[in-house]
Amino acid sequence: MKRWLPFAWIAALRFLAEGRMQTTFILSGIAIGVGVIVFMSAMLAGLQANFIKRVLTSQPQIQLLPPDEVARPLRRGEGVFEAAVVQRPAQRVLSIDQWQAIRDAMRARPDVVVAAPTASGAMLAVRGDASRSITLTGMEPEQYFKIVRVPDYIVAGELRLGTDDILIGTELAKDLGASVGDKLNVTSAEARSRILTITGIFDLGNKGANQRNTFVALRTAQSLLYLIGGVTTIDLTVSDIYAAETIAQEIEASLPVQAESWIATNAQFFTAVRAQQNSNTLIRLFVALSVAFGIAAVLIVSVIQRSKDIGILRAMGTARRQILQIFLIQGGVLGFLGSLVGSVLGAGALMLWHHLARQVDGTELFPLVLEPGLFVAAAAIATLTGVAAGVAPAVRAASLDPVEAIRG
Amino acid sequence: MADVLVLDQIRKSYNVGTPVEVEVLHGIDLAIRPGEFVALMGPSGSGKSTLLNIIGLLDRPTSGRLLINGEDTTDLPDAALTKLRGHTIGFVFQYHYLISAFTAAENVMMPMLVDRGHPDRQMEERAAELLDRVGLGKWRDNRATNMSGGQQQRVAVARALAMDPTLVLADEPTGNLDTASANAVFELMRQINRERSTTFLIVTHNMDLARQCDRIVEVVDGRITPARQPPG
Ligand SMILES: Nc1ncnc2c1ncn2[C@@H]1O[C@H](COP(=O)(O)OP(=O)(O)OP(=O)(O)O)[C@@H](O)[C@H]1O
Ligand SMILES: [Mg+2]
Numbered sequence: 001m002k003r004w005l006p007f008a009w010i011a012a013l014r015f016l017a018e019g020r021m022q023t024t025f026i027l028s029g030i031a032i033g034v035g036v037i038v039f040m041s042a043m044l045a046g047l048q049a050n051f052i053k054r055v056l057t058s059q060p061q062i063q064l065l066p067p068d069e070v071a072r073p074l075r076r077g078e079g080v081f082e083a084a085v086v087q088r089p090a091q092r093v094l095s096i097d098q099w100q101a102i103r104d105a106m107r108a109r110p111d112v113v114v115a116a117p118t119a120s121g122a123m124l125a126v127r128g129d130a131s132r133s134i135t136l137t138g139m140e141p142e143q144y145f146k147i148v149r150v151p152d153y154i155v156a157g158e159l160r161l162g163t164d165d166i167l168i169g170t171e172l173a174k175d176l177g178a179s180v181g182d183k184l185n186v187t188s189a190e191a192r193s194r195i196l197t198i199t200g201i202f203d204l205g206n207k208g209a210n211q212r213n214t215f216v217a218l219r220t221a222q223s224l225l226y227l228i229g230g231v232t233t234i235d236l237t238v239s240d241i242y243a244a245e246t247i248a249q250e251i252e253a254s255l256p257v258q259a260e261s262w263i264a265t266n267a268q269f270f271t272a273v274r275a276q277q278n279s280n281t282l283i284r285l286f287v288a289l290s291v292a293f294g295i296a297a298v299l300i301v302s303v304i305q306r307s308k309d310i311g312i313l314r315a316m317g318t319a320r321r322q323i324l325q326i327f328l329i330q331g332g333v334l335g336f337l338g339s340l341v342g343s344v345l346g347a348g349a350l351m352l353w354h355h356l357a358r359q360v361d362g363t364e365l366f367p368l369v370l371e372p373g374l375f376v377a378a379a380a381i382a383t384l385t386g387v388a389a390g391v392a393p394a395v396r397a398a399s400l401d402p403v404e405a406i407r408g
Numbered sequence: 409m410a411d412v413l414v415l416d417q418i419r420k421s422y423n424v425g426t427p428v429e430v431e432v433l434h435g436i437d438l439a440i441r442p443g444e445f446v447a448l449m450g451p452s453g454s455g456k457s458t459l460l461n462i463i464g465l466l467d468r469p470t471s472g473r474l475l476i477n478g479e480d481t482t483d484l485p486d487a488a489l490t491k492l493r494g495h496t497i498g499f500v501f502q503y504h505y506l507i508s509a510f511t512a513a514e515n516v517m518m519p520m521l522v523d524r525g526h527p528d529r530q531m532e533e534r535a536a537e538l539l540d541r542v543g544l545g546k547w548r549d550n551r552a553t554n555m556s557g558g559q560q561q562r563v564a565v566a567r568a569l570a571m572d573p574t575l576v577l578a579d580e581p582t583g584n585l586d587t588a589s590a591n592a593v594f595e596l597m598r599q600i601n602r603e604r605s606t607t608f609l610i611v612t613h614n615m616d617l618a619r620q621c622d623r624i625v626e627v628v629d630g631r632i633t634p635a636r637q638p639p640g
Contacts, residue, residue, distance in 0.1 A: 001514060001517075001521075001527045002527070003526065003527050003528065004526070005526070005527075006525050006526055007521050007522055007525055007526070010521070010527070011509075014509040014510060015509055017509070018508065018509040308505055309505075309507045309508075309509070311505075312499075312501070312505045312507060313507070313518070313522065314466075314490070315464065315466060315493070315499045316493075316494060316498075316499065316518060316519040316522055316567070317490055317491065317493050317494015317495065317519060317522050317523060317571075318490070318494075318522045319487060319490050319491075320486075320487075320490075322522065402466050403461050403466050403467050406466075406501060406505070407457075
């Protein structure tokens with residue numbers, strides 16, 4: 001007997017050890033339940049972390065755009081319409097009015113970290129017989145690259161952007177058969193065109209982005225887009241990414257621009273995450289419930305099996321409270337031990353799945369995120385669940401009539 | 409010296425307030441002096457176990473008073489009864505109820521452990537000493553399941569003595585043993601009674617054993633019949 005252990009713990013551990021079969025089976029049950037919960041939670045956390053990381057490092061969190069052009073019904077006098085049916089006009093490439101003032105206002109806000117004006121539009125990149133449509137983004141590198149960390153992703157060439165230079169992605173380079181130093185003919189929808197030299201090739205880790213995204217100096221884009229002195233967007237990053245939507249609404253209310261936060265743009269993603277979280281929560285709840293019922297069932301049987309032991313313990317002066325403790329501790333210990341084994345199972349399964357499940361292009365399906373907090377939470381919840389599951393059996397044990405129990 | 413145990417008009421009814429209410433004990437008066445070794449006899453169903461459970465504070469009488477070492481237990485709450493039971497009464501039951509999850513020595517320690525909360529060296533030493541006394545010193549680390557009925561019952565006697573109780577109650581302690589083991593266990597209790605002046609109240613159906621006691625109390629139909637001295 002361990003000297004430092006109190007009586008109720010000694011009895012609880014001995015009872016568990018003696019009922020080896022039952023203990024092993026229920027521990028396996030708890031471990032599987034906890035394993036499933038850990039696996040699901042860690043995977044969901046990984047998917048979210050991945051997305052948030054992308055938001056934080058490779059895209060603006062708020063974009064300011066010129067307001068939509070609106071067509072008004074043609075009227076002749078008060079309440080008389082010539083043509084009441086109005087179509088939404090085709091949107092042209094437009095500059096943000098007084099964008100320098102707006103940019104400065106943004107930089108003055110304490111919750112805005114970076115404000116980078118850009119001029120971007122769809123273009124056609126031609127090299128020899130090959131042509132691809134691209135999104136050309138003209139920007140001021142020292143600001144813009146704080147938002148999209150292109151410098152971190154350069155795989156060939158260098159980060160030099162003169163007025164006749166362009167940075168392109170690996171996929172586009174492959175499609176056009178171009179490499180650093182080659183020239184591209186870039187034509188805008190406004191039918192302006194220029195010959196640009198590839199100075200760098202980047203890999204943003206995303207096939208679509210590597211195919212479409214290209215970067216040039218702001219001036220270059222302005223001239224291609226017929227937008228001398230103008231910008232199409234001002235990209236912002238903010239200190240608290242979850243406040244982005246509120247900030248966007250504030251900006252929209254005070255300035256003549258449209259402000260789109262990453263939260264609004266990715267509403268679909270958030271809806272999907274929320275739906276998944278809800279169903280996961282339900283699954284977790286039911287797994288926890290079935291684990292709890294399993295523990296309760298095993299402990300109830302144990303109380304019946306041990307009624308003579310309980311009777312004799314009561315006869316030798318054991319208080320009801322102590323009997324109660326013995327069974328609550330058993331529930332808690334089962335939950336705790338089960339959660340340890342389950343955490344190992346869940347983490348192991350996750351690593352295996354992470355290793356096996358790959359996207360078509362061989363990149364990982366989800367990043368492996370194993371937060372210590374998850375395991376601490378799993379252990380705490382499982383222990384509490386065990387204790388809670390032990391309540392009914394413990395109350396039953398404590399209220400056993402020793403006379404009945406001993407009569408046998 | 410005050411009587412160890414005084415029963416004053418103890419009555420016990422089962423199923424009180426229902427149509428099948430029965431009175432099992434009809435006003436028992438009994439006093440036991442310190443150091444007495446008393447046999448409690450009587451036909452099956454006469455109420456011996458019922459009486460013993462009441463004396464052992466495991467059950468409450470329907471009416472009447474029960475004094476242990478002069479203290480009236482009638483109005484004590486359950487928790488106090490439990491405490492008093494642990495400190496003053498030792499039990500030996502018919503089906504040698506050792507707790508199988510523990511070793512012989514741990515079973516003997518158990519009443520002290522329950523009382524004091526943590527194991528300590530003094531408990532271990534006392535358990536070892538008591539096991540030596542009942543002749544099972546070598547068996548201290550054996551589980552109850554590995555011991556014979558007679559051995560288990562001797563461990564149970566050692567356990568009953570652990571808290572140095574004023575009164576040991578034994579309900580047919582030898583009822584489940586062969587004659588040789590029964591005699592050995594009975595002889596052990598008698599010796600301990602002589603050595604330590606521990607008071608014993610033993611339910612038995614065995615007239616030979618009862619004759620070796622200081623006194624025989626006979627219960628018939630829930631009443632004590634006039635005392636008789638054991639012949640010889
Ligand atoms: N819980 C109970 N409910 C109803 N009647 C009971 C209960 N317990 C005991 N009795 C009755 O009380 C009477 C006395 O029982 P008790 O067990 O005290 O007898 P006993 O003298 O110990 O008998 P034995 O020698 O067979 O052990 C019996 O008629 C029994 O049926
Ligand atoms: Mg009986």
